Amino acid sequence: SRQIIVASAQMGPIAKDEPRQSCVARMVEMLREAHGRGAKLVVFPELALTSFFPRWMIEDKDELDAWYEEALPSPATQPLFDAAAELSVGFYLGYAEKVREEGRIRHFNTSVLVGPDGRIIGKYRKVHLPGHDAPQPGRAFQHLEKRYFEPGNLGFPVFDGFGGRVGMMICNDRRWPEAYRVMGLQGVDLIALGYNTPMDHTGHSDIDGLTQFHNHLSMQAGAYQNASWVVGTAKCGREEGSMMVGQSVIIAPSGEIVAMAGTLEDEVITAKADLDMGTRYRETIFDFARHREPESYGLIVER
Ligand code: CDT
Numbered sequence: 001s002r003q004i005i006v007a008s009a010q011m012g013p014i015a016k017d018e019p020r021q022s023c024v025a026r027m028v029e030m031l032r033e034a035h036g037r038g039a040k041l042v043v044f045p046e047l048a049l050t051s052f053f054p055r056w057m058i059e060d061k062d063e064l065d066a067w068y069e070e071a072l073p074s075p076a077t078q079p080l081f082d083a084a085a086e087l088s089v090g091f092y093l094g095y096a097e098k099v100r101e102e103g104r105i106r107h108f109n110t111s112v113l114v115g116p117d118g119r120i121i122g123k124y125r126k127v128h129l130p131g132h133d134a135p136q137p138g139r140a141f142q143h144l145e146k147r148y149f150e151p152g153n154l155g156f157p158v159f160d161g162f163g164g165r166v167g168m169m170i171c172n173d174r175r176w177p178e179a180y181r182v183m184g185l186q187g188v189d190l191i192a193l194g195y196n197t198p199m200d201h202t203g204h205s206d207i208d209g210l211t212q213f214h215n216h217l218s219m220q221a222g223a224y225q226n227a228s229w230v231v232g233t234a235k236c237g238r239e240e241g242s243m244m245v246g247q248s249v250i251i252a253p254s255g256e257i258v259a260m261a262g263t264l265e266d267e268v269i270t271a272k273a274d275l276d277m278g279t280r281y282r283e284t285i286f287d288f289a290r291h292r293e294p295e296s297y298g299l300i301v302e303r
Pocket residue numbers: 046130131143170171172173175195196197198201202
């Protein structure tokens with residue numbers, strides 16, 4: 001069977017003025033710890049190189065520009081890529097991407113999958129952008145992802161690596177069954193995803209009281225219904241006054257949580273993942289070829 005040890009490297013808060021070099025040093029330390037436990041793949045959070053800047057309305061263009069990466073690796077992030085190659089450990093990393101494409105400057109909420117040789121295997125751009133494109137009155141913290149990013153234009157690809165097929169999601173994507181299913185249809189074995197989830201993200205206290213439940217509910221359902229491992233990694237704790245969910249998890253294709261973080265700080269959790277575990281589900285209850293009824297699903301892809 002195809003067994004690998006996978007790690008979720010949860011990050012505690014990143015201060016507004018914390019330099020990328022410091023975040024990268026934190027990640028390198030966790031990469032080394034994960035390697036010490038035998039991990040071959042380490043999943044870091046969404047937007048892992050900076051504080052979660054969509055919580056602020058930023059009008060100054062230069063100030064806003066400073067939150068994005070124009071190249072990866074960059075001088076600041078190179079140590080993480082070097083450590084990966086040195087230790088033969090791959091990783092998933094979320095970051096804000098600024099790129100010239102189709103003759104214009106574009107911004108995406110992006111993640112990369114990096115192989116054990118320190119080279120990028122694949123890229124994903126967040127499809128489901130939550131929040132607003134303009135500040136909302138009366139909110140302690142904004143959530144301006146729709147202002148600062150375009151919806152991803154790469155679909156939900158899966159990549160060969162780590163002995164299986166690996167897909168990526170970013171934060172809010174994990175609440176949408178379509179995201180998992182598009183990858184499930186490509187035979188995904190493991191989905192890596194990072195998140196930044198404020199405890200008060202809807203502004204309705206009855207819903208927000210269930211934030212931690214909904215975090216796990218979404219990922220456990222997605223894992224089970226698509227017979228895939230899911231590694232979900234938080235950036236969490238009180239970041240610049242905004243409290244964010246932790247409880248990073250490694251979830252088996254059974255939907256069961258097999259490892260969970262217990263702090264709201266930098267913390268590495270690991271689990272042995274048998275990538276063949278999904279096969280039994282795909283050959284029985286979720287044998288897509290035998291049991292799916294796509295003729296009845298047309299509405300799903302209509303506007
Ligand atoms: N980063 C991100 O996507 N967070 C959302 C919550 C924000 S909703 C305004 C999430 O789905 O966790």
